[in-house]
Amino acid sequence: MKSQLDVFRQLLLLRIAEEELANLFLREKIFSFIHFYVGQEAVAVGVSNALSACDRALGNHRSHGHYLAKGGNLRRMICEILGKAEGSSGGKGGSMHMIDRSQGFTGSSPILASITSIAAGSAFVQKHVGDSSVTVAYIGDGASEEGGFYETLNLAALFNLPLLIVVENNLYAVNSKILDRRSPRYNSEQIVRGFGVHYASADGNDYYDVYSKSQHLLTGVRCGQPAVLECMVYRHMAHSAPLFDDNQGYRTEDPVVLRAERDCIKNMRKQLVSSGVSEDILSSIEDDTRAFVIREINYAKAADYPAPETLYDNFYE
Numbered sequence: 001m002k003s004q005l006d007v008f009r010q011l012l013l014l015r016i017a018e019e020e021l022a023n024l025f026l027r028e029k030i031f032s033f034i035h036f037y038v039g040q041e042a043v044a045v046g047v048s049n050a051l052s053a054c055d056r057a058l059g060n061h062r063s064h065g066h067y068l069a070k071g072g073n074l075r076r077m078i079c080e081i082l083g084k085a086e087g088s089s090g091g092k093g094g095s096m097h098m099i100d101r102s103q104g105f106t107g108s109s110p111i112l113a114s115i116t117s118i119a120a121g122s123a124f125v126q127k128h129v130g131d132s133s134v135t136v137a138y139i140g141d142g143a144s145e146e147g148g149f150y151e152t153l154n155l156a157a158l159f160n161l162p163l164l165i166v167v168e169n170n171l172y173a174v175n176s177k178i179l180d181r182r183s184p185r186y187n188s189e190q191i192v193r194g195f196g197v198h199y200a201s202a203d204g205n206d207y208y209d210v211y212s213k214s215q216h217l218l219t220g221v222r223c224g225q226p227a228v229l230e231c232m233v234y235r236h237m238a239h240s241a242p243l244f245d246d247n248q249g250y251r252t253e254d255p256v257v258l259r260a261e262r263d264c265i266k267n268m269r270k271q272l273v274s275s276g277v278s279e280d281i282l283s284s285i286e287d288d289t290r291a292f293v294i295r296e297i298n299y300a301k302a303a304d305y306p307a308p309e310t311l312y313d314n315f316y317e
Contacts, residue, residue, distance in 0.1 A: 002049055004272060007207055008282070010049075011265050012289045014041040014065045017074060020293045021064075021081065022242030029301070030081060032094040033110075037065035039236035042264035043168050044069035046202075046210025047136060047229070050218055051104070054133040056126075058119045059108035061096045062168075066138050071103035074293065078300040085306040090314070092306065106135075113139060113146035116165055120152045123163040127224065134162040134221045142173025144188070144230075145181060150195070153228070157196035160224035164217060167228060168204060170235035171253050175245065192228045204233025205262040234259045 002010075018036045025034060037044070040062075048057070048069035059066035067077055072088065080087030081095050089097045096110040106122060109115050119137035126133050143149060144167045156163045167188070171178060192199040198220055202213040210231055217227040234254050238245035246256055260266070269282055 004268065004275070005277065005285075007045065007049070008265070008268050008272060009285055009289065010045045010069065011041045011207070011268065012286060013074070013293070014044065014068055015265055016286070016290050017068065017077075017293050018064060020290070020297055021078070022237075024297060025242050030095075032081070032083075033061075033240055034081065034095040034242075035062040035240050036237045036242055037062055039234045039259060039263065040168055040170065040204060041065055041069075042207040043166065043204045043210055043231045043233055044138070046207045047138075047164075047166055047214045050211055050214035051136065052133070053104065054131065056104045056106045056119075056122050056133065056135045058106050058115050058122070058135065058137045059098065060112060060115055060139055060143065061108070061110035062140070063098055063108035063138065064095070066108065067098040067100065067105050070100075070105045072098060072100045072105050073103075075296045075299060076100065078296055079303055082300050082303075083305060084300055084303040085310075086300075086303050090306055090310070112143035113148035113152075115139060116143075116149050116152040119165070120155055120161055120163055123156070123161040123226075124159060126162050127159070132162075132222055134164060134218060136164045136166060138166045138168060140173065141167060141169040141171070141178065142176070142181070143167075144169075145173075150191075153192060153195040153197050153226070156226035161226050162221050162224060163226045164214075164221050165226075165228045167230040168233055169230055170204075170233050172235065172239070172250070174239045175248065175250050177250065177253070188228075188230055198225055198227035199230070200227070201230045201232065204231030205264050205267070207264060207268065234262060 018038045044065040057070045076088040080089055083091045085091050088099050099107040116137050119135045122135040189199045200213045200217055203209045221227050236259055
């Protein structure tokens with residue numbers, strides 16, 4: 001189990017990478033769609049720290065944090081976002097298509113619930129070869145309302161797949177409130193358990209709650225008991241781009257004050273100070289992390305774009 005200070009470093013890396021990429025976006029250096037993970041870091045880090053190196057993870061359109069938490073390379077991630085040849089997908093996928101199979105990050109896709117079907121296929125292979133590894137798929141609350149999610153639950157239970165689906169419930173699908181999309185009688189736990197799949201809910205703002213719930217569920221998942229972990233969390237920024245949309249009037253469930261109060265990094269910093277870690281040490285860690293991220297951004301900015309003759313490489317015919 002990682003020390004609290006190590007976890008703090010992990011959370012900071014995810015947060016600062018997103019902050020600096022947001023600054024880069026605002027300086028008009030990023031020209032593709034980008035969805036920031038700020039506020040949800042405790043979910044990716046908590047789940048990933050409960051996984052083993054041979055386990056696989058798949059993400060969605062908001063997957064910078066999933067990629068980095070699973071051991072993805074920051075330089076390759078930034079190069080990919082900037083369309084450079086050293087990117088994780090050769091500069092051809094952009095922000096929503098991260099991949100690093102050497103770290104077990106099988107890939108991400110913006111086609112929402114479809115990633116659960118792909119993850120089920122990955123888990124089926126793992127079961128077939130009998131290597132005791134598992135697959136994790138990350139989706140949002142909007143994607144959990146799609147038919148592909150329900151079909152995957154049914155297949156996972158039918159074939160006893162080693163599959164964990166993590167639902168990051170940040171209360172909105174783009175800017176649609178849950179109660180605008182769901183009956184007041186909608187019950188996630190009853191739906192999941194109705195398919196014969198295990199279920200747990202975690203506070204997605206609390207690293208230790210996510211980590212412990214993940215560990216518990218994964219014990220069963222490794223024995224062929226598929227599960228869903230629903231993490232209640234807050235998306236600090238707008239759905240897409242580094243903007244804040246609190247003035248649009250729809251964010252009545254998670255005002256800025258509440259998001260700041262529940263912030264996973266802010267609260268872990270308080271815990272560390274209470275346990276005797278000095279503010280100077282924490283500030284030094286933050287400064288070092290930001291310097292590292294900025295170095296990697298500067299490297300990526302100067303890196304080469306893909307050569308024109310590689311345009312059709314890796315295409316299926």
